[in-house]
Structure formats: structure tokens, C-alpha cells
Amino acid sequence: MSRCRACDCILSDYELTRKSAVTGEYYDLCNHCFSYIKSDVYFKERIDLQDNSDEFEEIDEEGLTDWK
């Protein structure tokens, strides 16, 4: 069992297998922590291990909801 390097929560299989497409190193970050760097990195993930609880949390931006 591994834990998130940032917040120390327990990682799912999906979170555990997410790794950098550049270095091949595993991130060992939960979805919540990874969401903060997601837009800045290239990564590979096992989509087949993803379940409903693994969806990225959307960070609401104030005043940008009109387009929905």
C-alpha cells in the first residue's frame, strides 16, 4: 500500500500506476494533488483502472460557469 507523497492519503491502483511520459517515474500522487500539476505535465495512466471515485475534482473558477 502506498500513500500520496503530498497529502499522505492512500492511493488507488489507478493513482499508483500514473507515471510521467517523460521520465517513466511514478508520481505517487492522489487525484486531488495531481490535479494541481496535471495541466503542466505529460503523463500516462491506466484508464482501465479508473473508476467513478477516481474522476478528477473540477476546480471551480468564479464567474466562468455561464458557458455550461
Ligand SMILES: [Zn+2]
Ligand atoms: Zn494527495
